[in-house]
Amino acid sequence: MATVRIATWNVNSLKVRMERVPEWLAYACPDILCMQETKLADAAFPHMAFEALGYESAHHGSGQWNGVAILSRVGLSHPVAGFADGGGPDQGARLLSAVCGGVRVSSVYVPNGRAVGSEHYAYKLAWLARLREHLSATAAPGQPVVVCGDFNIAPEDKDVWDPAAFAGATHVTPEERHALSQLESWGLVDAFRLCWPEERLYTYWDYRAGDFHEHRGMRIDLVLVSEALAGKVRWALVDRNARKGKQPSDHAPVLVDLDL
C-alpha cells in the first residue's frame, strides 16, 4: 500500500505565482497537483521548471483567462484537454484529465456564473451538466477517479462564512447545488467532508476588505473521489498558510491523502 497525496489549487495566474507554487511543492510534497486559472497559453507553461522539481506536467490553456494544469510525480499519461463527450469544444480552457498513479484525475475550473439568471449563469449550469456527461463517457464510479478543482459552488450553507450575505448570489443557489449533487449521484464524494463532517473551513477569500483575516471565506475548491476511492481517503487538509504572506493566490490549496 502506498499513500498518494493529491492536491488542488486555484493559483490565479501561474506567472505571478511562480515563486509561491514551487515553494509550496517543496513543503507540501503532493504527488499530484491540479491547478486552475493558470492564465497561460500552452506555449508559455513552464514544463521545464516543474520537471526540475520532479514533476511531469500537462496544461490546457489559451492565455489571459482560465487555464488548467496537472503536475504528477507518480506518472502522467493519456492527457485529454476539454470534454470527451463527443460534443464540440468548450468556449474556455477549463478541464484537463490524465491518468496519474493509476488514478484518472481531472483538473476543473467551473465557470463563475457572475449573476443569477445571466447568460454566464446558464453557461455554468450547462457546463456542470456536461461535466457529468463527460464522466459517464470516460469512467465508471467503480474505477479510481478524482475530479478536483475550483467548482465555484459552496456545497452547503456551512461552506460560506455567512449564508445571509449570499442571498440572491451565485455559488449557493439550489440549481448550482443540484448540479453538484448530480456529479455526486454519478458516484463521487467530497473527500474533505469525509474527514471533517462539520468543520467550517474555507478555501477562497476575496482579496478585498481584509476578508481573509476576518474569516469571510467560502469552501468552493473540492476534491471529489469515486466510490472506489472513498474508503481509501486517509485525511484531508486546507492549507491556509498558503493564503498568507507575499503575493498569495486568493485560494488556498486542498490536499487529500489516499491509501492506494
Next chain:
DNA sequence: ATGGTCGAGTATCGA
C-alpha cells in the same frame, strides 16, 4: 458587505 484587491493588460473588466 458601503467599499475596501488583485491580475489581465494599459482602459476597464473579471473574480
